[in-house]
Amino acid sequence: MLFNTTDFFVFIILFLLSYFQTKGNTRLFICLTFSYIFYAWYDWRFGLLLVFLTVINFFIGLKIANTSENQKTIKLIWLGVLFNLGLLAIFKYFNFFSDSLHTVLSHIGLSTNITTLKIIAPLGISFYTFKIISYFVDIYQGNCQVEKSFLKFGVFYTFFPILLTGPIVKAGFFIPQLEYDKIPTWNQIILGIELILWGFFKKVVIADSLAVVVNLEFADPTAYTSLSLFLSVIFYSFQIYCDFSGYSDIAIGLGHLLGFDFGENFNRPYFSTSFSEFWKRWHISLSSWLRNYLYIPLGGNRHGLYNTYINLLITMVLGGLWHGSNWTFVIWGAIHGIYLILQRIFGRIYERIIYLLRIPQLISNAFLVILVFLLSCIAWVFFRSETLEQALNIFKIIFTSSNWKFSNVSYQFQVIKCLFLIILLYIFEGISFKISLTNMFESKPLVRLFAGAIIIWSIAFFGTFSGSSFIYSQF
Structure with missing residues (x-):
């Protein structure tokens, strides 16, 4: 759903009405639900992927919070980083590197039959991948704490205004803003x-x-x-x-x-x-x-x-x-x-x-x-x-x-x-x-x-x- 469409105009009116009529966890649930709808509007499979990634990355964070040994914590953080980078590489760069390798090998006279995948890169995947990587790295560096609320983590990770093209807002900057109901000033x-x-x-x-x-x-x-x-x-x-x-x-x-x-x-x-x-x-x-x-x-x-x-x-x-x-x-x-x-x-x-x-x-x-x-x-x-x-x-x-x-x-x-x-x-x-x-x-x-x-x-x-x-x- 693009900002410059009538679909978004209707979407944002419904969201604002729901947002300002609710409080606390219900308001966070509204933010998260509308964010999934916003993303799934392009393709329902994108929506399912985003739900899947939200759950997986949230539980990786919980596992990090519940691990007291420093070495295990580092391994879990690396697992989270590599998991998200791996998905980005498959969706966005697999065919690029396959084609490039095929071209190089062909130039030196080697016959190849390298596989390519018929996949569409999910919109904005580079943005929310960088966002979650910064989250895991900041946990390791002590710049933010693991978020134990699924709703708060989900809103940080998927919030629709900044989901597709940023800004890439860091967890330590944005999640504290979710601690209480925001009432905008005039x-x-x-x-x-x-x-x-x-x-x-x-x-x-x-x-x-x-x-x-x-x-x-x-x-x-x-x-x-x-x-x-x-x-x-x-x-x-x-x-x-x-x-x-x-x-x-x-x-x-x-x-x-x-x-x-x-x-x-x-x-x-x-x-x-x-x-x-x-x-x-x-x-x-x-x-x-x-x-x-x-x-x-x-x-x-x-x-x-x-x-x-x-x-x-x-x-x-x-x-x-x-x-x-x-x-x-x-x-x-x-x-x-x-x-x-x-x-x-x-x-x-x-x-x-x-x-x-x-x-x-x-x-x-x-x-x-x-x-x-x-x-x-x-x-x-x-x-x-x-x-x-x-x-x-x-x-x-x-x-x-x-x-x-x-x-x-x-x-x-x-x-x-x-x-x-x-x-x-x-x-x-x-x-x-x-x-x-x-x-x-x-x-x-x-x-x-x-x-x-x-x-x-x-x-x-x-x-x-x-x-x-x-x-x-x-x-």
């Missing part, structure tokens, strides 16, 4: 509504408008000019940002309506002046997970520059693979790993040059923002492309063709509309650095009401209500 309700509206605006107005151009041009790059493809790459960078951050805003807004805090997942990433800053602003819950549960355990930056570079590359490659079973995602992750390494190598040299030339900080930051954005666009080409050949064709056309006339751009009206929406978004996010819009809205209710009315009007008149899926729901 400010939480207003903020929740604002986030939901802003999320829908980014999704159905900006992201889905950009998708019209992006989908057509990426499907057949050879049919378009250099400028068309260049603009399409820029558009995809904003499409995926508005699509995913829009989902996060809606999910976090729903949390506020219920009295919950899910944290922050995006913070104006395209204003980053470095790639380390970019990953502190983009998909914050995932980048934090990769840092805490992969990069730091690998050694982080504690064992010299060479090992630091290797750890960065491994972390980003695995982060890319997490997104999907395709070599294009691996390349995307590797590119970002290389960016982070190059930043560490040349960052201080750049700062020294800026200091010696006495270039104003504003100009330097503007240059870095543009550089980081354009380099991220290069990586996004691989992320969006279905094959390596498709990505290389796009680069070939962009960098080798001389056809950069706007008069030869396809879908000119749609392109102008997209450019306008991107500029509008950039201006709005830029202003938010200088002016706290939340504080302004609280002090000026009429401005808040006017802004809300404008967003609703824009969604109604310019939104695309085709029910197109959110990009990250496939991961």
Whole structure:
């Protein structure tokens, strides 16, 4: 069930009526039941799988709580981690690795008959797998306690606003919020509504408008000019940002309506002046997970520059693979790993040059923002492309063709509309650095009401209500 469908509109009304009419364990039962319904709406088999995983992981947690011997506790935690990673590998990566092995063996002249499985990866499996892994690891590290209430554990594991695409909320942060009935304040309700509206605006107005151009041009790059493809790459960078951050805003807004805090997942990433800053602003819950549960355990930056570079590359490659079973995602992750390494190598040299030339900080930051954005666009080409050949064709056309006339751009009206929406978004996010819009809205209710009315009007008149899926729901 997608947020941008009439089914979800009916679903959320029924849920809210049930939620606020109940208390205690009954309210938790409502949350858990509706979460299973939400997930099973895609496929009833997904719902059964989620119930099964909830029960299994809950009992693994109970077993950990009832085990006093440290060695047995460690073994149980590893059992929980490997069990969930194993399911993820089977559902999402079995065919990928089978096909890759077949290709390698074929290239060296070995005949193979490797089996593939006709299975569909459950939606959001990467998200709730990472969530449960962090739960088991945090238990081991003493950052949270084993949850002995099935209802509380089930809501933490399956809660529908953050089930499919996050944020990846840690148990130690979310489960304590389930200790008592949440009664949202008036400010939480207003903020929740604002986030939901802003999320829908980014999704159905900006992201889905950009998708019209992006989908057509990426499907057949050879049919378009250099400028068309260049603009399409820029558009995809904003499409995926508005699509995913829009989902996060809606999910976090729903949390506020219920009295919950899910944290922050995006913070104006395209204003980053470095790639380390970019990953502190983009998909914050995932980048934090990769840092805490992969990069730091690998050694982080504690064992010299060479090992630091290797750890960065491994972390980003695995982060890319997490997104999907395709070599294009691996390349995307590797590119970002290389960016982070190059930043560490040349960052201080750049700062020294800026200091010696006495270039104003504003100009330097503007240059870095543009550089980081354009380099991220290069990586996004691989992320969006279905094959390596498709990505290389796009680069070939962009960098080798001389056809950069706007008069030869396809879908000119749609392109102008997209450019306008991107500029509008950039201006709005830029202003938010200088002016706290939340504080302004609280002090000026009429401005808040006017802004809300404008967003609703824009969604109604310019939104695309085709029910197109959110990009990250496939991961």
